[in-house]
Amino acid sequence: MSSMLAARWHPPSFDIRVESVPVPEIEEPDDAIVKVTLAGLCGSDLHVYRGQIAVPKIHISGHEFMGEVVKLGANYGPNAAQSTSGRPGLYATLNVGDKVVAPFTVNCGECHVCRVGYTGRCPFGALFGSPKLDGGQAQYVRVPKAGGTLYNLSSPASWSSALSTSSTNLDVSALLSKIADSSLLLLSDILPTGVFAATQLLSHPKMQPMLKGLTWPASLISDPNQSHVAAPSDTSPNTSTLTADDRMLTIAIIGLGPVGICASVALLDALAQRGLPYRIIAIDLNESRREKAKKVYAAIGSDGKGPHGNFVVLGPDEAKQAVQTWTGGIGCTSVLEVVGNHSALSLAYELVRAFGVITSVGVHAPKGVPYTGQQLYDKNISLDFGRCPARAMFPMAFELLVKRQDVFGQVGTESSLIDRVVDIGQATEMYRAFEKGEVGKVLFDPWK
């Protein structure tokens, strides 16, 4: 077989064509060729689709995929052209036939940036489905640096040691056999991105007074080795610990597309695990997305919501009123921005408190952010931007996937994240319908 079906992007906008193109070959000795069994259509594909980010080069689209290894370059296995010693383990252990899921970017796994864990910005990396690298909405895909990039689902022992201590008793192989591929595909992007967003938000220093019940800056003491960097708990004029009301977390999530839903579930889970009280205001302009968010919340088991929470789904104007009322005009403790445009960033500023945190995982266009320096100074705003390092987030995302099969394990139900699985021939129509908000998360089965 020398040609295959692929969904290809054509500039300048709104033009996805299903075409017959050559099957990719091994180009570099670190490459793998993966036969794609499922590929996802993602909200961030729409930035290119709409022409918001100018991409002049025709290429195969799609950065979410899973599949089966069908070819490996010369650097794999016991007779590898290059010694596998000291390299990422997969160079020694990955085999043809293995079932794999890829994060949405290539990462070498060997450079400083990867070692630190910031795999989404590996200088030797690239985004699948971009001019630099053909994507996964096709029957086959070439994966550069596959030994640093892929997760091998056929060999959970290669990564299960990275699961948290609470998961060490899990029989990962048995679990994997029970989880549908349509669910595992979420590990390529949107579930790690949701976990990343929630984790980034909750780990920000400005959140710690509420999370720990300690006055800032005593709240910054995170371990005994750091005790000298922060004063103890009674630096505030009048009190050493916070009241229950002081600790109430009011968190807005702007954007209830698939990533927003994943971020909501990840946030709810983290808050439930800590037994923290919260008010989450989940915001979207689109009514069907708001309805989906309500259904998802209703479907989450009680262990994923905790005993002290309030999750409401609102439009932007209602949300402003609710935050005003609930916080006595103070504003949200923090805001998750999962849209990637000006109105979402502006709404985030309006909603957030002084000394608040805006965590943005939206993909943004090349125009200025809608904030003046004075606005940011006047509210002591902290901002986190950027892409999830999906490779590094995989273990945390996997644990949430296992726990929340009530949400992530279904297709086509009222509360499921995935709307439908279709053949690749429908890509043109699905891009159109997804952009219009007529369908939810769509997966392509290129062999259906």
Added chain:
Amino acid sequence: MSSMLAARWHPPSFDIRVESVPVPEIEEPDDAIVKVTLAGLCGSDLHVYRGQIAVPKIHISGHEFMGEVVKLGANYGPNAAQSTSGRPGLYATLNVGDKVVAPFTVNCGECHVCRVGYTGRCPFGALFGSPKLDGGQAQYVRVPKAGGTLYNLSSPASWSSALSTSSTNLDVSALLSKIADSSLLLLSDILPTGVFAATQLLSHPKMQPMLKGLTWPASLISDPNQSHVAAPSDTSPNTSTLTADDRMLTIAIIGLGPVGICASVALLDALAQRGLPYRIIAIDLNESRREKAKKVYAAIGSDGKGPHGNFVVLGPDEAKQAVQTWTGGIGCTSVLEVVGNHSALSLAYELVRAFGVITSVGVHAPKGVPYTGQQLYDKNISLDFGRCPARAMFPMAFELLVKRQDVFGQVGTESSLIDRVVDIGQATEMYRAFEKGEVGKVLFDPWK
């Protein structure tokens, strides 16, 4: 005495006049009147002075001052008009004759925002030396909410319990008697602001891999109660811990005015305490400021620099080259922006690495920040903006002041932060000369 000398701001720009004005009176029962013994001229006064921030109202300038309490409102002492029970301790204990230092903003000490420790944004607060509240460059100043705002240097027992455990054996009264007022005055703004900047930078989650030697996101585990929010250490494809080179901190400080110097000293101290290796690139356009920074570094005792550091002082263009060379093109781990203008913010972006942190304590003007959303996304930038909560930072700042008397205890030497102490009659000339960079940090003694 019914009139006093004061330095007053007159719009629109470059117009400070020393004038005779009425001595302030108690207006509210929480007020105190403080006889000012020293007041500082601060870099952020220049934003108003230059007309960069339009301030149409004539007012007494100055947000840095210390002095002696000469009058108290009806809410103080054993016969207070309002019960002092449950209020900040000073309402019960502050006396006429007490020596006090004020943070640069009023904070009530009783509201949610103050309880959390975010005292710089107390909704009942105000900035001294602003249209809302006359400042301290005068013989007397009215301090609203003085029981929540002031630090009582005559009664260190009222706050010494807030010092860190390593300082609990200090005889604070004895220490205070040895520290010059010109040194204590630094506690009103620039020293807490410097400590705040360094602390905010080092506590950011994106710094933790380097600080802890743990791969992200395992580096986010800050205490056992949070273990479920982060995976353990081997989430990176190839390694569970970082190499010494991976952990090298390359930190740029942009702006070497008095706050930049305080931030540098605070950062050096925190890094030395942890024994961490670092390369600090201290940057300023002004040669005399660069020379001052070199002298300050030379004056700091070895316990404040640690064994593994490199502190270089450069202009912006040399700095770009140095960062490029030292980091192999990766960029700075983080950047402290202590200027408050576009060129500083742009330089910070240029210098910082992907997944880097820009901490800004500069006061910014009402125009857009020089970043596009795509730039922030593409480098996974985190930004922290805003004012130091000086009241909450006081204990940490006091500890650094005590430790670094080699830098903060002198006036008029090559390595001292404070250039000179002059009479208030010279305010007009000193504003002019300070704005031109002809003098360093100036203090006014209104009774000289």
